[in-house]
Amino acid sequence: MTTASNGASPIDTMSASPSPPAVSNGSPYDETNYGAANGEAPVPQTVSSSNPKAAAQAASDMRNIVRRKLTGYVGFANLPNQWHRKSVRKGFNFNVMVVGESGLGKSTLVNTLFNTSLYPPKERKPPSLDLQKTVSIQSISADIEENGVRLRLTVVDTPGFGDFINNDESWDPIVKNIEQRFDAYLDAENKVNRMNIVDNRIHAVVFFIQPTGHSLKPLDVEVMRKLHTKVNLIPVIAKSDTLTDEEITAFKHRILADIAHHQIQIFEGPRYELDDDETIAENNEIMSKVPFAVVGANSEVATADGRKVRGRRYPWGVIEVDNEEHCDFVKLRQMLIRTHMEELKENTNNFLYENYRSDKLAAMGVQQDSSVFKEVNPAVKQEEERSLHEAKLQKMEMEMKMVFQQKVAEKESKLRQSEEELYARHREMKEQLDRQRSELEEKKTRIEQGRPVEKETKRKGFSLR
Structure with a gap:
C-alpha cells in the first residue's frame, strides 16, 4: 500500500506516439482538397441540420477553418503524454457503494475485484446477539498501487439492508x-479556496x-x-453459481423487463464517434452481459x-472466477475498472451531480443572475452575434436603399426640368x-400679284431666332 494525495483529481489517462507527423510542403488546404493533396480523391464535407440557418452557419464555419500541413515536427502531438504524466503524478480516486442483503457476498466480491484483502474476514455472531435495528453506512478507504499508478479506493457498505x-x-x-456527499462537494465548491477539493461522491453503486431465478422483488x-x-x-446477480445457465x-431477461417497465436507468457505456470497430464490439459485449452474473472468491483452488x-x-x-464461461465477473471488472471507470466519474460529475446541484440551489431560492457569473453557451452566443450582425446588415441595407x-x-x-425647358424652347422656335x-x-x-413689297429699309433680313 502506498499513500495517495487526498486532493487528487482524476484525469483520463491517455497515451500518444511521440513520432513526428509527416512532413509536407506547408501549403494550406481545406477539407475538400485534403485527399487531393495526398494523391487521393477529394472528400467533400457535408453538413446536415433540421434548421437551415444553423446548417448554413455550420457550413460557413467549416469554410472558415484553415488547415495547414506542418513542415517539421512542432511537438504538440505530445500533449496526451503530458496529461498522462500529470494524471499519474496526482493519482486517481474511485468511490463505489455496494447495496444488497447480507450473505450475498458483497465484501468477497469487492476483495475479488481489486485482488486485495480490503475487507477483513467477518466474525461469526452468536445467536443470542441482538441484531441492529437500522441500516448502517460503513466506509473503508485504501490506497492501492499498480505499475506506478496510485488509486484511492473507497468502498461504502450498507450492512443491515433488507435484513428486517x-x-x-x-x-x-x-x-x-x-x-x-453531494452536499459536501457543493459546499467545498462554494468556498473561497477550491484548490484541494476531495471528491467523495459515489461514482457507482453495485446493486x-x-x-x-424469478424476478425483482418489490424492495429491489x-x-x-x-x-x-x-x-x-x-x-449484478449475486452467487450466480446456484443457478444453471x-x-x-x-x-436476466426478467430483470431487464422489470427495469424497463419501471423506467429505471442503469449505467450504459458511452459511445463516441471516433471509436473503432474493436472498441464498439467490446462495449457491446460488456453491455450484453447486464445484469452481471458474478461469483466471488479470494482463495485459490486446484483444478482437475x-x-x-x-x-x-x-x-x-470448480467454479473459476476469472473464466468467462463460468460467470460474468471478468466483464464486470472490465467495465468498473479497465474501460469505464473514468466514464462513471464523468457521468457522475457532468450529469447526476449537476442535476442535483441545480435542484438544490433552486429549492434554496437561488436564481441565476444574468449580470453576474453569466453562463455562456457558445452556440447561443454565436447565434446572438449572428442575429445582431444580420440586423446591422439589414439596417445598413435600408439606409443605402433610402439614399439611393x-x-x-x-x-x-432634374431630368424632368431639363425636358420641360427643351420642350418650351422647341415650341418657341416652332412658333417663330x-x-x-x-x-x-x-x-x-x-410679288405674283404685282403689288408693291415693303421697303427694303424696314427689313434688312430675317433670323431664325
Missing part, C-alpha cells in the same frame, strides 16, 4: 448518505440481486427507483488439470418659324 421483517424506508440512510424495485437518478446503477439467461485458479470447489467441480431612392428622385426631377413662313408666303403672293 419490515423493510419500509430502509433505503433512506443510503439515499441520505449519497446526498450528503446485488438475490439469485431467486423501490430501492433502484430511489437511486437511479443519483448514482450510476450497476445491477438456462436459469441465468431467463432471470493441476492449475491454480481463483474460484470455489464443489463436489462436482433619394438620389434617383433628385436625378429624375411658322411666323416667318407665313410672312414669306404673303410676300410671295404680293
